[in-house]
Amino acid sequence: MNIDKIVILSLKHFTLSSIIEVAIPVPLHNTFDYLCDQKVSIGARVKVPFGQKKVTAIVLSHKHKSDFEKLRPVEEILDQKSLLSKEILDFLFWSANYYHHPLGEVLASALPKNLREGKPADIKKTSAHKNTLSPVTFDATTEQKKAIKSVLKSENNFHGFLLHGVTGSGKTEVYLSITQALLKKGRQILVLVPEIGLTPQMIARFEERVGAKVVAVHSQLNETQKLDAYLMAKNGEAGVVLGTRSAIFTPMPNLGLVVVDEEHDGSFKQQSSFRYSARDLSFMRAKLANIPLILGTATPSLETLKNVVDKKLTRLVLSSRPGQAIMPKVNLIDMRNQTAEALSVPLVAKMKHYLEDNKQVMLFINRRGYAPVFYCTDCDWKAECDRCDSALIYHRQINRLKCHHCGFEKMPEPTCPSCHQKTLRVLGYGTERLEENLESYFPDTTIIRIDRDTTRRKKAFATHLEKINSGEPCIIVGTQMLAKGHDFSNLSFVGILDVDVGLLSLDFRATEHLAQLLIQVSGRAGRSDHQGEVSIQTRYPNHKIFNFIRSSQYTKYASTLLKEREKTELPPYSHQALICANSKNKNNAEKFLNEVAELLNNIDIDSVEIWGPVPAVIEKKANYYYFNLYLQSINRNQLHRVIKTFYKHLEKIKVSSSVRWFLDVDPVD
Ligand code: ADP
Ligand code: ZN
Ligand code: ZN
Numbered sequence: 001m002n003i004d005k006i007v008i009l010s011l012k013h014f015t016l017s018s019i020i021e022v023a024i025p026v027p028l029h030n031t032f033d034y035l036c037d038q039k040v041s042i043g044a045r046v047k048v049p050f051g052q053k054k055v056t057a058i059v060l061s062h063k064h065k066s067d068f069e070k071l072r073p074v075e076e077i078l079d080q081k082s083l084l085s086k087e088i089l090d091f092l093f094w095s096a097n098y099y100h101h102p103l104g105e106v107l108a109s110a111l112p113k114n115l116r117e118g119k120p121a122d123i124k125k126t127s128a129h130k131n132t133l134s135p136v137t138f139d140a141t142t143e144q145k146k147a148i149k150s151v152l153k154s155e156n157n158f159h160g161f162l163l164h165g166v167t168g169s170g171k172t173e174v175y176l177s178i179t180q181a182l183l184k185k186g187r188q189i190l191v192l193v194p195e196i197g198l199t200p201q202m203i204a205r206f207e208e209r210v211g212a213k214v215v216a217v218h219s220q221l222n223e224t225q226k227l228d229a230y231l232m233a234k235n236g237e238a239g240v241v242l243g244t245r246s247a248i249f250t251p252m253p254n255l256g257l258v259v260v261d262e263e264h265d266g267s268f269k270q271q272s273s274f275r276y277s278a279r280d281l282s283f284m285r286a287k288l289a290n291i292p293l294i295l296g297t298a299t300p301s302l303e304t305l306k307n308v309v310d311k312k313l314t315r316l317v318l319s320s321r322p323g324q325a326i327m328p329k330v331n332l333i334d335m336r337n338q339t340a341e342a343l344s345v346p347l348v349a350k351m352k353h354y355l356e357d358n359k360q361v362m363l364f365i366n367r368r369g370y371a372p373v374f375y376c377t378d379c380d381w382k383a384e385c386d387r388c389d390s391a392l393i394y395h396r397q398i399n400r401l402k403c404h405h406c407g408f409e410k411m412p413e414p415t416c417p418s419c420h421q422k423t424l425r426v427l428g429y430g431t432e433r434l435e436e437n438l439e440s441y442f443p444d445t446t447i448i449r450i451d452r453d454t455t456r457r458k459k460a461f462a463t464h465l466e467k468i469n470s471g472e473p474c475i476i477v478g479t480q481m482l483a484k485g486h487d488f489s490n491l492s493f494v495g496i497l498d499v500d501v502g503l504l505s506l507d508f509r510a511t512e513h514l515a516q517l518l519i520q521v522s523g524r525a526g527r528s529d530h531q532g533e534v535s536i537q538t539r540y541p542n543h544k545i546f547n548f549i550r551s552s553q554y555t556k557y558a559s560t561l562l563k564e565r566e567k568t569e570l571p572p573y574s575h576q577a578l579i580c581a582n583s584k585n586k587n588n589a590e591k592f593l594n595e596v597a598e599l600l601n602n603i604d605i606d607s608v609e610i611w612g613p614v615p616a617v618i619e620k621k622a623n624y625y626y627f628n629l630y631l632q633s634i635n636r637n638q639l640h641r642v643i644k645t646f647y648k649h650l651e652k653i654k655v656s657s658s659v660r661w662f663l664d665v666d667p668v669d
Contacts, residue, residue: 019033019062021060027102028104029102033067034046035071035073040059040074041081045059045079045115046076047078056116057104058084079121084251087251091284092106095276099665101274106274109249112223115227122231133210143165143319144173148174148178152178157292159314160293160295161293161313162308163296164316164318165298166298166318166320166552168321168523169298169321169322174296175296176209182256182257188233188241188254188256189241190257192261193243194244194261194262194268198244199462201465202242212240213238215233215240217250244267255285255289258282263296264297266668279301280303298554302562305558306562306573327552328522329532329534330522332535332538332550333346333347333535335537335538342497347535351441351475353493359490360493361475361491362478362491362494363477363494364479364521365434365477367479368431368452368453370396371430374392374412376416376418376421376425377425378423383412387403388406390621393430395453399411408622412424429498431449431479434497435447435449446475447474447476448474449478450478451478452481461481492525492532494525496537497537499518500538511561512558515557515558522552536549569634571666574634576630576631577630577643577664577666579661579664581660581661582625583658584623585658588656588659589627593628597612600646603645607634607638608631608632610629611630614629615627624660
């Protein structure tokens, strides 16, 4: 990210005056002025009238004059001291500016709900941290030592590192060692993990190893817990904050290190409202605090690899698993020679072999439900969602057809709605059908299915994981929820079904993501005392991706992809922004984007290309029609200048109230 050129707004210091400028969580790009005759700090919350409502606002500055006449008075001062420090405010200003998102919404999204709603900033429940530390029973490897030393050498400077280590190579151990060293110096550590990577094991591992309070920030906490975690980070009590993407905004006065674990993971990008990438923002967070940043992964994103090439990141390598552990062997099963739709003969044979050896096996399929197609064998009628351009997925246990895009569901008809015959069948496999199929092959083996349907209930995921961690031989069937972070010690064989969708996708990032997924999933197989095995079923065994996956040469494959991106001037060799509009009436969204395109084309900056509007891949979703307009430039600053100019002239376009739209900077899909 070219972060130098974007100006950081500076804050005026506290003065006593009668007008304050505040940010309000509304989708508007301006700030608001109110009368205030009491002392109030910058960064404090105030309650103000806004239209007919009362809202929580954040004080940004004190003023003597306003451009507006009739100002309304502040209703109540909610914080006697500032809630958001200058440091965190600067970071939030920078973020709002970079993503061109309304400041009030950005500030609000950085606060826990209770604070957003104006509740007092008081800790409810202080808990002591664990004092029983588990001793480490091994020495760091030479590579680990080198990585730890390099990072600690720049403890007082901004310096970005890529910790590039194969799965199970001891990256977490490196984070833990550095964390311990920095905690001793009174620093706080922020560790970001993917949405599904924040397991109780991960939290326990930190708690057992660092002699400080560890707070976890994730969606399963209740609002009081979220508030307490936020406040303990803010007052310095928490030594370690372990959280998913929004934790990047946690105030930490003594921040000494930011870690982004599994940096390639898609969940670091927020896909609604304020569309930020916590991975990308971590650079600015570390830069403002003048501290090191570690991006850790076995499969670096192409963005990160380019940052290494450009010397914005220093690559630290962990080339092997410590001790005896070796990487799994990977082989392909050519599905063109198989009659079975899902479970090929060689796959079943390999599963039997490992199960008989008292090992666990895992099958990975990236689709939940019973079957993706529900159709008539006679007239070719297919169950489709009325509200979306998408097929309905059959879920057998609840006997429902479900749309995975809008949530619509219904009971399937007993006869074909088109030709009225009893000729309805299913086609294809989801996790549920795979589980059923496996029961017939392996009637005496425990099957554990892990997908969004089986883990919806609180603690369900944890219960499943516990069962797997007991080490009993079993078959685990799961979606990508299982692809990362989980270390199952008795898992020896992984079967990957259904990769061909990724090979055929038109998305220019599809092969990058598939390679990451295959390497990550393969990384689940085999641990300290036994080599694992991975079988991939495909109808395209000659695709070049497999040569690299088979020999675990992710980096080589990524280099070839990076060269292609350079040739075609695609990200990370160019920068993109997306303007997406939708409306119930198909014409309105497209018409709006045509006007936007015209406005953009009139802005005199040559290096920015405008492309579209084009219908979105799934054009109709929940009765709304989606269209996209793409902006692309090899020059990031010019791209952002065009967007700024666009917002300045936006009022020239009459946006029909029926059109909803948003801007996505650095979109990922
Ligand atoms: P990663 O985060 O790269 O997946 P971990 O840090 O979780 O890897 O390490 C994988 C396993 O190897 C863990 O059980 C860990 O305790 C163990 N381990 C890590 N470093 C060493 C080492 N130097 N010697 C022996 N075992 C190690
Ligand atoms: Zn739908
Ligand atoms: Zn029919």
